[in-house]
Amino acid sequence: MKVAVFSCKPYDKRTLDVASEAASDIELVYFESRLSLETVALAKSYDAVSCFVNDDLSRPVIEQLAEYGIGAIAMRCAGYNNVDLYCAKAFSIPVFHVPDYSPTSVAEHAVALIMTLNRKTHRAYHRVKEGNFALEGLMGFNLEGKTVGCIGTGRIGEAFCRIMNGFGCQVLCHDLFENERLLALGVEYVDLESLYAKSDIISLHCPLNASTHHLINRSSIEKMKDGVMIINTSRGALVNAQEAIDGLYSGKIGYLGLDVYEQEGKIFFEDMSSHIIHDTVFQLLLTFPNVVVTGHQGYFTDIALHHIADTTLANLEQLQHSPDAFQRELTAIC
Structure with a gap:
């Protein structure tokens, strides 16, 4: 099987090379292009394609x-909102993902954003580098006793709730289905209205679909x-960025931490330091002292990358050697 691997960075190639050593009948060819x-013409003469979060898998493609x-x-990711599943199914092209690469990787990054915004370590770091040891403007708050709302309690949401429970927070959750393990931990499931009204911190861990698009809005x-x-x-489109900016201006939003952005496909995963970023909303976000943006690195740990590579190769092998069984695999979407 010859596979065209798109959106492939050097770190992807390293882990995929290791994972493919045990799969001699699968040939991976790497393309840095999305x-x-x-x-799409690059995919000619290949048997399959491997893609990432910002690849375009719309109907025309x-x-x-x-x-x-x-x-x-x-x-090579958990989300698949960028894939037209109906079109793939119509052409009998199976689509699969990596549903569980390392939930704690993303959950821990969410906590890192919380701690950074709260204790203002991003600002303190630059002050100290300049010899400024003044504490004025760096006041934080204790997480213990705060109410944390978690929207989406799948694998990542569950990991996040466990961490915040360890901080001594009251954890409120919202999901279509209650997680029995979290209920046993003592979290409370509430409707969105109650979660919005009671939470000091709200963290998003839900998929992007029609019902969650711009979930955070005016x-x-x-x-x-x-x-x-x-x-x-x-996923970036869970937040209406312009309306979040309005909330920052009014003071309704006191802190905003983003590892994803709705228009990130144009800029994330690339070195844009010598380019002008033609996105006024994104540029405006970066001017706020109470906003921290990272470049979709929540998943980016050694364990997660190796698990993504291993699962991707395992799925390709399953497809090649036992296509009927593959259709029953949990990683198959359609």
């Missing part, structure tokens, strides 16, 4: 992949506590 209508005879789409922000902290390490 998959799009402009680059999948139609072209089908014309090339592509037999599978192997996502209306939902107005229902929150004054000075609320909002953390998003899931």
Whole structure:
């Protein structure tokens, strides 16, 4: 099986090379380019493609992949909101993902954003480098006793709740399905209205779909506590960035931590330090002292990368050697 690997950075290649050593009948060919209508021609003569969070797998691209005879789409991530699943199913192209690469990696990064915003370590670091040891303006708060709202309690959400429970926080959760393990831990499931009204910190760990698109918007922000902290390490479009900026200006949002951004496909995972970023909303976000943005690095740990590579290769092998069984695998989406 010959696989075209798109959006492949050097660190992806290193881990995929290791994982593929035990799969001699699978050949991986790496492309740093993102998959799009402009680059889809690179997939000619391949049997499958492997893609990442910002690759374009819309209907026109999948139609072209089908014309090339592509037999599978192997996502190297948990989310698949960038894949037109209906189109893939129509062309009988199985799509699979990596649902559990390292939930604690993302959960711990969400906590890192909370701690950074709270204790203002990003500002303190630069002060000390300049010989400024003044504490004025660096006041934080104790996490113990604070109410933390977690929207989405799958693997990552569960890991996040366990960490915040360890800080001594009261944890409120919202999800379509209650997590029995979290209930045993003592968390409380509430409706979104109650979570917005009671939470000092709100962290998003839900998938992006029609019902969660711009979940954080002007209306939902107005229902929150004054000075609320909002953390998003899931998908960028969960937050309406412009309306979040309005909330920052009014003081309704006291802290905003983002590891993802709705228009990140144009800038994230690339070195843009010598370029002008043509996104006024994003540029404005970076001017706020109570906003911390990281470049979609929540998943980026050694364990997670190796698990992503291992699962991706295991899925490709399963597809190649036992396609009927593959259709029953949990990692298969369609």
